[in-house]
Amino acid sequence: MTTTEHIKALRSEPWREQLRQKMTNKERVAIPRVRMPELSPDFRSHSYEEVNLGLTAEQSMREAQRCLDCPNPTCMGGCPVEINIPTFIKNIERGDFTEAAKTLKETSALPAVCGRVCPQEKQCESQCIHLKMGKEAVAIGYLERFAADYERESGNISIPQTAAANGIKIAVVGSGPAGLSFAGDMAKLGYEVTVYEALHEIGGVLKYGIPEFRLPNRIVDVEIAILQKMGVQFVTNCIVGKTISYDDLHASGFKGIFIASGAGLPNFMNIPGENLIGVLSSNEYLTRVNLMAAASPNSDTPVLKGKKVAIIGGGNTAMDSVRTARRLGADKAIIVYRRSEEEMPARIEEIKHAKEEGIIFMTLHNPIKYIGDENGRVVQMLLQKMELGEPDASGRRRPVEISGATELIDIDMAIVSIGVSPNPLIPKTFHGLNVSKWGTIIVDPDSLKSDLPDIYAGGDIVRGGATVILAMGDGRKAAQAMHRQLKVSGLPLIPNS
Numbered sequence: 001m002t003t004t005e006h007i008k009a010l011r012s013e014p015w016r017e018q019l020r021q022k023m024t025n026k027e028r029v030a031i032p033r034v035r036m037p038e039l040s041p042d043f044r045s046h047s048y049e050e051v052n053l054g055l056t057a058e059q060s061m062r063e064a065q066r067c068l069d070c071p072n073p074t075c076m077g078g079c080p081v082e083i084n085i086p087t088f089i090k091n092i093e094r095g096d097f098t099e100a101a102k103t104l105k106e107t108s109a110l111p112a113v114c115g116r117v118c119p120q121e122k123q124c125e126s127q128c129i130h131l132k133m134g135k136e137a138v139a140i141g142y143l144e145r146f147a148a149d150y151e152r153e154s155g156n157i158s159i160p161q162t163a164a165a166n167g168i169k170i171a172v173v174g175s176g177p178a179g180l181s182f183a184g185d186m187a188k189l190g191y192e193v194t195v196y197e198a199l200h201e202i203g204g205v206l207k208y209g210i211p212e213f214r215l216p217n218r219i220v221d222v223e224i225a226i227l228q229k230m231g232v233q234f235v236t237n238c239i240v241g242k243t244i245s246y247d248d249l250h251a252s253g254f255k256g257i258f259i260a261s262g263a264g265l266p267n268f269m270n271i272p273g274e275n276l277i278g279v280l281s282s283n284e285y286l287t288r289v290n291l292m293a294a295a296s297p298n299s300d301t302p303v304l305k306g307k308k309v310a311i312i313g314g315g316n317t318a319m320d321s322v323r324t325a326r327r328l329g330a331d332k333a334i335i336v337y338r339r340s341e342e343e344m345p346a347r348i349e350e351i352k353h354a355k356e357e358g359i360i361f362m363t364l365h366n367p368i369k370y371i372g373d374e375n376g377r378v379v380q381m382l383l384q385k386m387e388l389g390e391p392d393a394s395g396r397r398r399p400v401e402i403s404g405a406t407e408l409i410d411i412d413m414a415i416v417s418i419g420v421s422p423n424p425l426i427p428k429t430f431h432g433l434n435v436s437k438w439g440t441i442i443v444d445p446d447s448l449k450s451d452l453p454d455i456y457a458g459g460d461i462v463r464g465g466a467t468v469i470l471a472m473g474d475g476r477k478a479a480q481a482m483h484r485q486l487k488v489s490g491l492p493l494i495p496n497s
Contacts, residue, residue, distance in 0.1 A: 315417065
């Protein structure tokens with residue numbers, strides 16, 4: 001059944017007509033968008049408890065009533081994993097929360113995760129018909145989180161159906177969102193999937209990169225447990241390209257490989273003083289705090305807890321870092337960003353939360369030098385004042401230096417969060433991969449297939465740095481393409497040796 005046929009079939013379901021008769025579209029449009037309950041800023045700025053508290057059943061059903069059940073649901077076109085948004089929302093409206101969760105899991109391996117960290121305002125919600133009427137979009141992300149949380153908390157967790165085992169082994173490199181999404185779809189199709197993770201915890205960036213106050217690890221663990229019940233196997237502490245090689249995967253009988261190793265190599269600015277004690281990357285900082293308990297007083301690898309901490313950057317990772325520093329005792333936690341707030345790539349919600357928690361924003365400033373004391377510790381940062389010029393290739397106005405305008409501020413810690421590059425290990429050890437000048441793997445945009453016949457790739461190893469939901473979309477696309485090739489050829493991707 002095609003997507004169009006599927007939507008037409010859904011439109012004919014009797015319960016939909018009953019819901020339509022309960023309220024007119026005019027009444028639905030008049031309902032104000034729900035507001036997410038949150039912990040108070042004073043409390044949460046010193047706590048690792050999750051900030052957003054989730055919706056009640058009553059709030060969710062009321063918000064679901066705002067959905068107009070459009071004949072042409074444009075919101076679905078904004079979802080990289082193609083969630084059947086109208087159906088899951090209408091299930092919430094009629095109180096069938098379990099069915100709503102099942103609908104989500106038809107296409108999403110991580111609904112409780114996406115409901116928390118996906119930038120819905122730039123994806124599905126940006127396509128909502130309400131916006132054309134001058135209203136706020138339906139809170140699709142909040143409803144997704146509610147349905148997934150309801151199922152988990154009810155204890156009645158459904159496991160997606162899988163096809164009969166076909167005996168074909170597939171390997172996945174990396175257990176981040178792209179790898180997990182790919183693994184889930186391939187398991188549904190009957191493949192024997194093994195995911196290799198370099199770290200000791202499964203989840204990739206979901207575990208090491210996103211703090212618990214935004215995405216609790218227990219939420220990620222439940223989603224992973226579902227994949228395990230679907231038959232997906234996980235191997236931790238295994239670095240593909242070092243612990244095991246490309247040839248080892250062949251020898252083990254894997255007939256297709258999906259590379260989803262992410263982009264964990266931090267970028268720096270190459271300015272004087274970056275080697276001083278107290279200057280580190282957001283990758284190191286968040287990984288040590290989130291995954292290695294470095295904030296604990298009993299930690300074997302404690303992290304520096306600065307009192308005057310500056311974070312360089314304006315993305316979600318910068319917001320995660322600065323809010324973490326605040327929770328670790330920083331009296332003064334500062335975002336330093338070379339453009340204006342309007343150009344910040346971070347989610348509006350994350351900026352809002354940061355401001356509420358007392359974070360200082362120094363926009364239109366750019367570091368040009370770190371200054372240390374006699375012990376080699378950073379104590380000051382010299383900032384170049386900026387102004388905005390014409391838009392650059394990204395569409396944002398280019399920051400331009402204001403000649404002679406600088407500012408010196410006192411700091412005892414600087415966290416650099418200006419982007420990441422792919423880890424070069426896979427491209428260097430999988431000989432024959434076509435790699436860009438940025439170190440990303442070059443793939444066919446439609447299939448995500450590389451130059452090597454058995455290798456597909458997606459997520460940050462291809463994109464260089466993107467969102468969780470875009471990585472998941474890559475995982476789904478690659479799974480469909482690999483399955484299609486195997487099905488059409490009737491032969492394994494890797495010939496038997």
